[in-house]
Amino acid sequence: MKQIYLDYCADTPPDSSVLQIYADTAVSCFANPNSVHPAGEQAKQIIQASLETIADLLHIYPEEMIFTSSASEANNLAIKGLSFSSRRRGKHIVTTFLEHSSVSGALTFLQEQGWEIDMIHLDEQGRTDLNHLKKILRKDTVLCSVCAVDSELGIIQPVAEIAELLK
DSSP, X not given: OOOOOOOTTTOOOOOHHHHHHHHHHHHHXXXXXXXXXXXXHXXXXXXXXXXXXXXXXXXXXXXXXOOXXXXXXXXXXXXXXHHHHTTTTOOEEEEOTTOOHHHHHHHHHHHHTTOEEEEOOBOTTSOBOHHHHHHHOOTTXXXXXOOSBOTTTOOBOOHHHHHHHHO
16 A cells, blocks of 8 residues: 655655765764864865855855754754843744644743743634734734744644734
């Protein structure tokens, strides 16, 4: 029986050209990029060139990127980092019930540390209720976490409209 895979929000098969570049690089340049020997210096140059290419594609500076081992680690870093660095301005966060467990887990941790978490209502299609969001935003709101596309239901959130409200 052939399986049809529809969970591309969770993972996708890698492009064969990407795999080939990775394999070639892993075989020819496997040294620690923090080492001062020639192989380490070569590895560092390859990483730096890759960072510059990715930053250029994203229209950002290479030093604005932080690489993590997973989306869960990235979500924890972003949510906790922003919340703790903003705690003097406020400890109020708004989010939805649709967030990934790595987001809701980080928010539960913050709630246990004294942050107040409000849940944004969803409409009948599962989209963020913008009127409710407007009502629950406060001067001490430091974070609004809304997943752009729900990985299980495929619901696309009105991110541009949410961003306008947050301005």
